[in-house]
Amino acid sequence: MPPLLEVRAIRKRFPGVIALDGVSLQADAGEVVAIIGENGAGKSTLMKILAGIYVPDEGELWMDGRPVQFRDVNDAMQAGISLIHQELNLVENLSVAANLFLGRERTVGGALRWLDRTAMRRQALALLERVGLPAPLVDVEVGRLAPGQKQLVEIARALSLQTRVLIMDEPTSSLTQRETDRLYEVIDSLRSASVTVLYISHRLAEVKRCADRVVALRDGKNAGGLSKAEIDHDAMVRLMVGRELKQYYPRSERVPRAGFPALEIRDLCYEGGPKQPINFSVRAGEIVGMAGLVGAGRTELAEAIFGIRRITQGEVRVAGKAVRIRSPQQAMAAGILLVPEDRRHHGLVLQASVGFNLSLPNLPRLSRFRLVQRAKESAVGEELRRRLRIKTPSLRQTVGLLSGGNQQKVVFGKWLARQPTVLILDEPTRGVDVGAKSEIYALMDQLAGEGVGIWMISSDMEEVLGMSDRVAVLHEGHLTGELQRAELNEEAIMRLATGGSK
Amino acid sequence: MSDSDYAPRWWSNLGSVAGVVGLLLLLYLTLYLTDPENAFSKRNLKDVFSRQGYYAVLTLGVAVLIITGGIDLSIGSVVGLSAVGFGLMLREGCHPYLALPIVLAGGVIIGLFHGLLVTQLQLQPFLVTLCGMFAYRGIARWLTETPVGLTDVTRIQPSFQSALETLRLFLIGKNATGYLEFPMQMVVALVLALLIGIVVHGSVYGRYWYAIGYNEQAARYAGIATKQQRLWVYVLCSFLASLGGLLLFLDRGTADPTNAGESQELYAITGAVLGGCSLRGGVGVVPGMVLGAMVLPLLENLVNFAQIKSAVIPLVIGLTLLVGTIADEQFQRSRRKT
Numbered sequence A: 001m002p003p004l005l006e007v008r009a010i011r012k013r014f015p016g017v018i019a020l021d022g023v024s025l026q027a028d029a030g031e032v033v034a035i036i037g038e039n040g041a042g043k044s045t046l047m048k049i050l051a052g053i054y055v056p057d058e059g060e061l062w063m064d065g066r067p068v069q070f071r072d073v074n075d076a077m078q079a080g081i082s083l084i085h086q087e088l089n090l091v092e093n094l095s096v097a098a099n100l101f102l103g104r105e106r107t108v109g110g111a112l113r114w115l116d117r118t119a120m121r122r123q124a125l126a127l128l129e130r131v132g133l134p135a136p137l138v139d140v141e142v143g144r145l146a147p148g149q150k151q152l153v154e155i156a157r158a159l160s161l162q163t164r165v166l167i168m169d170e171p172t173s174s175l176t177q178r179e180t181d182r183l184y185e186v187i188d189s190l191r192s193a194s195v196t197v198l199y200i201s202h203r204l205a206e207v208k209r210c211a212d213r214v215v216a217l218r219d220g221k222n223a224g225g226l227s228k229a230e231i232d233h234d235a236m237v238r239l240m241v242g243r244e245l246k247q248y249y250p251r252s253e254r255v256p257r258a259g260f261p262a263l264e265i266r267d268l269c270y271e272g273g274p275k276q277p278i279n280f281s282v283r284a285g286e287i288v289g290m291a292g293l294v295g296a297g298r299t300e301l302a303e304a305i306f307g308i309r310r311i312t313q314g315e316v317r318v319a320g321k322a323v324r325i326r327s328p329q330q331a332m333a334a335g336i337l338l339v340p341e342d343r344r345h346h347g348l349v350l351q352a353s354v355g356f357n358l359s360l361p362n363l364p365r366l367s368r369f370r371l372v373q374r375a376k377e378s379a380v381g382e383e384l385r386r387r388l389r390i391k392t393p394s395l396r397q398t399v400g401l402l403s404g405g406n407q408q409k410v411v412f413g414k415w416l417a418r419q420p421t422v423l424i425l426d427e428p429t430r431g432v433d434v435g436a437k438s439e440i441y442a443l444m445d446q447l448a449g450e451g452v453g454i455w456m457i458s459s460d461m462e463e464v465l466g467m468s469d470r471v472a473v474l475h476e477g478h479l480t481g482e483l484q485r486a487e488l489n490e491e492a493i494m495r496l497a498t499g500g501s502k
Numbered sequence B: 001m002s003d004s005d006y007a008p009r010w011w012s013n014l015g016s017v018a019g020v021v022g023l024l025l026l027l028y029l030t031l032y033l034t035d036p037e038n039a040f041s042k043r044n045l046k047d048v049f050s051r052q053g054y055y056a057v058l059t060l061g062v063a064v065l066i067i068t069g070g071i072d073l074s075i076g077s078v079v080g081l082s083a084v085g086f087g088l089m090l091r092e093g094c095h096p097y098l099a100l101p102i103v104l105a106g107g108v109i110i111g112l113f114h115g116l117l118v119t120q121l122q123l124q125p126f127l128v129t130l131c132g133m134f135a136y137r138g139i140a141r142w143l144t145e146t147p148v149g150l151t152d153v154t155r156i157q158p159s160f161q162s163a164l165e166t167l168r169l170f171l172i173g174k175n176a177t178g179y180l181e182f183p184m185q186m187v188v189a190l191v192l193a194l195l196i197g198i199v200v201h202g203s204v205y206g207r208y209w210y211a212i213g214y215n216e217q218a219a220r221y222a223g224i225a226t227k228q229q230r231l232w233v234y235v236l237c238s239f240l241a242s243l244g245g246l247l248l249f250l251d252r253g254t255a256d257p258t259n260a261g262e263s264q265e266l267y268a269i270t271g272a273v274l275g276g277c278s279l280r281g282g283v284g285v286v287p288g289m290v291l292g293a294m295v296l297p298l299l300e301n302l303v304n305f306a307q308i309k310s311a312v313i314p315l316v317i318g319l320t321l322l323v324g325t326i327a328d329e330q331f332q333r334s335r336r337k338t
Ligand SMILES: Nc1ncnc2c1ncn2[C@@H]1O[C@H](COP(=O)(O)OP(=O)(O)OP(=O)(O)O)[C@@H](O)[C@H]1O
Pocket: A014, A015, A017, A018, A019, A037, A038, A039, A040, A041, A042, A043, A044, A045, A046, A086, A391, A392, A401, A402, A403, A404, A405, A406, A431, A433
């Protein structure tokens, strides 16, 4: 029997970049194939071609042993292929239910096409249940959801289509362990319904857990594959990077500094937060991981400290001094920096260039008499690009055209030119490949070694376990406990994250 | 923008600027063909140039505002109020060299008012300035029901004559008899364009304005005082509108509270859009703003010479804007494809 889906020698170029250079791929019905590769390897581009978003320059697509051509997304959907994007695509001011049926609204009354709200709501509830989202969310505006919840809505939407091939581009990058487990269950049920799943992820433990087969891309070319039995961390890294990668979580001998903590939060309440005040601190030279479920209020707390959300009560101290924070400028002046979670809305000016974004927060130091010194600006930009290995044809490239992981590197890089007292990282390695991840970890290690207090919010359990000196766990906005390095393990964190005690 | 540089430079976005240059050349050519003798006379061209300069002053302000994602519908009324206010102050015996800065300060205050309402109370710019449009017109009509003229002023305050003649010569280029010697308003516009261009294309503030126009949230997270920046741009816009009011009064020699500056905000916005600014924010270069502002006065002049009824002018303007927008959209799309 011919494979359900076959890709033959696909080529796709963009101005200045060859994204795909003769890539082939096969997948059978009911197979879960993981696509791995470094940032910018061409994974998303390949998936977008399958979903009819891009038309390949060369090469063929076959389904059920017949060549097919997709001129647009509709063609691909007709053929039963649907894609869950790496970057979310929901209408923020519509409710969850409305988003689930956007463009395919159920109607009654024939040509009148009245919206059949009850039917849609009923079906929406069933879909939410399948992905493990609480039922009351069905009427909530999507804009009010946490990124992880939005991701689950996207997945629910794809499930509602008659899909034969479901493509998920980094579906778990903003999910925590629990939601991810839920997703595995969804994938297992799809597999038994003989839906083919193509799955992109940079979290290799996940790939090992759920893939039947691995296909690796490197620089737009096939870089080999692994069968179920061969899948392990090192083998995957070798395929992607083309070399061994040692010391994934670098740890120099760090000792948190004595004296005042870099950041101390006393009896703090903030707008939209829980009633119960929060106490929390980060010592200089320490990396504190903050774990919790999606929607636990970690991002909100960080935003309050960075002056985005209004603080209603309590005190913030930086290096022992009480500071008043009512805007990001004041937070930055006090020595607090935040690398935000939502790169499309908060982290980047997508339509502007890579260089523009890298220098945006640093302009006062790249200028003289308030005039931007372009030479200095490019020098700093080039330096950051090299240090983070940002894959882009030039600093003038529009940042929105970079691959997801490379965009994340730009978000991170914006702040590297500074020397903060406290660095808050909200999902710092979301969508970043293994090589660059270990690079970012090395940078964090180095900064902590220099005495910066690092507060790392992360949904990636491996990362939390690997990098943290101490872990604070949040549940519904309040701190349920702290674990020292010696007590760290997955079960303990999960217990606290679900509201249990140590 | 960014495929040409980090941030838009003077010469970025050449595509849409080339479009407006082509349009201007076409219009000048048509003007020439219509009536080589009179329409293409030095006198008429100077006249047109002068009006183009005037509109460029108004356009520069609103165009920068549009880059930051804002809009100002009150420009025409601010022009009217400033012109009337200036005339009245002179008539009541306030010296021109004192009345001039007072009027400009009034523009600054109006801008601050708009900016504070938009940034602090988070009202929509469209609404705030729409209210302004009615309110300032109302104030002007409340101050006087009849037009104020330069001849009245010099009759009542003969001592102001020489100062007013100097101002008129330097800002408008008209001599004592009212003959246009040189289109000084264009010079005024170019000097302003140079200064604003240096800020927009060279300074950190220009960067902030583009960033705010594209994605205000990202700018805020990058530690930019977005509210303060937006406030300054509102001030700039109203300041230039009040300068426009002064120019209008000095040029025409009279200001009618009911229609001085009327609907000129739309001319200014049209100029900005023809010059390549996007109402979505984040896009636009300073040379484009000046070139865009030059289109409508030329078009009006052409319609007059072609002996078409001047009543068709709004229709012609509407069509030009529509065609220009479609052409630009097509151009952008074709560029994105390659
Ligand atoms: N629309 C586009 N225009 C220009 N270049 C593009 C465009 N889309 C992708 N690219 C480039 O093509 C290359 C492959 O991008 P792609 O998004 O497929 O990478 P990826 O493997 O998904 O990476 P990541 O793991 O970071 O998501 C990158 O160098 C990217 O910059």
